[in-house]
Amino acid sequence: MNAMSSQLQPEMHAAVQPKTNKSLNRMKRSDWFWAYLMIAPTLIGLGVFYLWPIVQTIYLSFTKWGGFGKYKWAGLHNYELLLKDPNLWIALKNTLIYTVIAVPVGIAISIFIAVLLNQKIKGISIYRTLYFLPVVTMAAAVAMVWRWLYNADYGLINYLLGSIGIEGPRWISDPAIALYAVIIVAVWSSIGYNMVIFLAGLQGIPRSYYEAAEIDGAGPVRMFFKITLPLLTPSIFFVSITSLIGAFQVFDLIYLMLGSKMGNPATEQTQTMAYLFFTNGFESGNGGYAAAVAVVLLVMILIVTAIQMKLQKKWVHYD
Amino acid sequence: MKKLVSIAMAALLVAVAGCSGGGQSSAPAGTTDSAASGEKVTLTYALWDKNQMPAMEEMAKKFNEKNPNVDIKIELTPNKQYWTKMEAAATGGTLPDIFWINGPRIIKYADNDMLLPITDQIKADGIDLNNYPKALVDLYTYDGQNYALPKDFDTIGLWYNKKLFDDAKVPYPDETWDWNKLKEVAKQLTDEKKGVWGIAAPPYGQDGFYNTILQNGGYIISEDKKTSGYDKPETIEGLKFWTDLINEKASPTAAQLSETEATQLFESGKIAMMYNGSWMASAFHKNEYTKDKVDVTYLPKGKENTSVIHGLGNVISANTKHPKEAWEFVKFLGSKEGAEILAKSGAAIPAFNGTQDTWMQSMPNFHLKIFIDQAAVAKPYPISKDTAKWAKLETELMTKAWAGQMSVEDASKELAQKMNEMLSQE
Numbered sequence: 001m002n003a004m005s006s007q008l009q010p011e012m013h014a015a016v017q018p019k020t021n022k023s024l025n026r027m028k029r030s031d032w033f034w035a036y037l038m039i040a041p042t043l044i045g046l047g048v049f050y051l052w053p054i055v056q057t058i059y060l061s062f063t064k065w066g067g068f069g070k071y072k073w074a075g076l077h078n079y080e081l082l083l084k085d086p087n088l089w090i091a092l093k094n095t096l097i098y099t100v101i102a103v104p105v106g107i108a109i110s111i112f113i114a115v116l117l118n119q120k121i122k123g124i125s126i127y128r129t130l131y132f133l134p135v136v137t138m139a140a141a142v143a144m145v146w147r148w149l150y151n152a153d154y155g156l157i158n159y160l161l162g163s164i165g166i167e168g169p170r171w172i173s174d175p176a177i178a179l180y181a182v183i184i185v186a187v188w189s190s191i192g193y194n195m196v197i198f199l200a201g202l203q204g205i206p207r208s209y210y211e212a213a214e215i216d217g218a219g220p221v222r223m224f225f226k227i228t229l230p231l232l233t234p235s236i237f238f239v240s241i242t243s244l245i246g247a248f249q250v251f252d253l254i255y256l257m258l259g260s261k262m263g264n265p266a267t268e269q270t271q272t273m274a275y276l277f278f279t280n281g282f283e284s285g286n287g288g289y290a291a292a293v294a295v296v297l298l299v300m301i302l303i304v305t306a307i308q309m310k311l312q313k314k315w316v317h318y319d
Numbered sequence: 320m321k322k323l324v325s326i327a328m329a330a331l332l333v334a335v336a337g338c339s340g341g342g343q344s345s346a347p348a349g350t351t352d353s354a355a356s357g358e359k360v361t362l363t364y365a366l367w368d369k370n371q372m373p374a375m376e377e378m379a380k381k382f383n384e385k386n387p388n389v390d391i392k393i394e395l396t397p398n399k400q401y402w403t404k405m406e407a408a409a410t411g412g413t414l415p416d417i418f419w420i421n422g423p424r425i426i427k428y429a430d431n432d433m434l435l436p437i438t439d440q441i442k443a444d445g446i447d448l449n450n451y452p453k454a455l456v457d458l459y460t461y462d463g464q465n466y467a468l469p470k471d472f473d474t475i476g477l478w479y480n481k482k483l484f485d486d487a488k489v490p491y492p493d494e495t496w497d498w499n500k501l502k503e504v505a506k507q508l509t510d511e512k513k514g515v516w517g518i519a520a521p522p523y524g525q526d527g528f529y530n531t532i533l534q535n536g537g538y539i540i541s542e543d544k545k546t547s548g549y550d551k552p553e554t555i556e557g558l559k560f561w562t563d564l565i566n567e568k569a570s571p572t573a574a575q576l577s578e579t580e581a582t583q584l585f586e587s588g589k590i591a592m593m594y595n596g597s598w599m600a601s602a603f604h605k606n607e608y609t610k611d612k613v614d615v616t617y618l619p620k621g622k623e624n625t626s627v628i629h630g631l632g633n634v635i636s637a638n639t640k641h642p643k644e645a646w647e648f649v650k651f652l653g654s655k656e657g658a659e660i661l662a663k664s665g666a667a668i669p670a671f672n673g674t675q676d677t678w679m680q681s682m683p684n685f686h687l688k689i690f691i692d693q694a695a696v697a698k699p700y701p702i703s704k705d706t707a708k709w710a711k712l713e714t715e716l717m718t719k720a721w722a723g724q725m726s727v728e729d730a731s732k733e734l735a736q737k738m739n740e741m742l743s744q745e
Binding site: 067068069070147150151152153154170172173174175259263264265266267268279282283284285286 | 523714
């Protein structure tokens, strides 16, 4: 979004400048009109599909659900129930574990791969495509393939482990391990998307910095930490905010890999906030309660994003 | 150039806006149109089983031949999204004219006035409800009103792999078997080295513990739907039937069965026996491996000779614009002629008594008669007004009991207590 507007601005000014003062004002007004017209679809969409549902959700979290859209005011009842629900604490804990592991590990690996793929090596576009593939693959397909890989009795991973004498764990049905098994898949499937953003960031760093550093006798490691990393911080900031929000909302992989009706002993111990929302809202038809879960999640995301925004001054360098 | 681009963009916007507006208005226009003309009527019919699509299309065609003024539009929604979609449609007042319903949903929909009661129509047209299994007619009767004509039914049998029995030189299961015999043979057939188990004991209700609970004199929900039967010792014993099989290593563990489904193991010859429904017949019939290696027989006897029966019904939406035509179609779907079409396809057991022979003959290599016999002694699938609420809890707690995270008694009693709480609020 930002990149777009900064590209457009110089052009618009160029169009405006030759005019006289009076027509400039008129021109400006018509510019405003077109500008708003252009962003209108997004703005309307944002209002209708994001802002209004948020208001609705907050309202519904104070109601009791009776099916088929019938509800009645229940005050703080849902929140009282929520605080007493052991599943909430399991879901909170899992969401935090998931986020704290998946986000930094995902970013570190993506930067590493982006730096590698920023070199001039043969067949570079093939590598880039390969790393990007998981991003364009449907979560359902990813989950199905990994379900098979993880299968403790007939899966490939445990077969390979077995061939070197290690007895593999029950990846997706052992409550102590299942969450980490999902995190591995989440990191794997997030690399491609992050990598593309980091690649773009890397290519924005002027070559002359590296040439200067080379003359001063800096090695590649030093160059990475003194030039690449600091100049990549805007990209890292963007990726960390988006992946943090994504991590807080993790649902599809867990739902698809662990299954909800398969009688999996690990499901309950691996549920996250979004999972709790889904099972209450869509499986037990408990809309008001699910809305309360969504509101708690919204508040969590708001707080963490606000903290990140505040902290960015300390470590993000815009050149 | 820039001006051109902006004009193009604006035009695109208008076009997009026009499209979406047109899309929204066209749907209601279609329905009012037919109502106004009074001659040509289009009814929508929603269902979820792809396997039954051909049979349903043929029924719609046959019906159209007799009623040329009524067109039937069939809408197929995959099972997983079906009820989410119906719930949204019901909320928005756009339910299809006619649709499939199942036991767990009937009271919720009937009680919220989403369905058209058809008792008067049944009486006026002299339809004999004795043509259907009584358990099914009762399933779709609420507050003294009939809401659906039964479409099909399913009962549970003991499927077994003949090859594994032959290899172990054990005689096939038959109607003389009881629980102990099953346990004994299941242990005998288990061969850990080969990765073969005597039986699969997943924590499933309809094709699992519901049957053993009922056979043991226990119950899931009381007849007045006010109390749970999960705190009864008979019920708990019916549950232990399954966990014992796992504990004695005659079945894969709950964890194993959650990673590889029991039917998958059965279809690859890793499991000698499994409780499963009549709905598996056509799948086993088409599968290369199971086609001539498996068969089915009666469930082993408990204290009572019974099992669980469930079936679907065709219902009419309460706000259909053409209640008369919709009833005519439902009547046809529930008629002997309609049932014969379904029977020939083999996809489900038609509910109309006497047409089941046709279904049995469609797959002669299985002893399918046991499913029909079973219907006579079966008990209805347990439901209440809001079945989904406690059914989810049931799955959660039984999974814990199966996995050994909780004792069967504790899980069952906790379920009873919470279920009673939920039932009292219905």
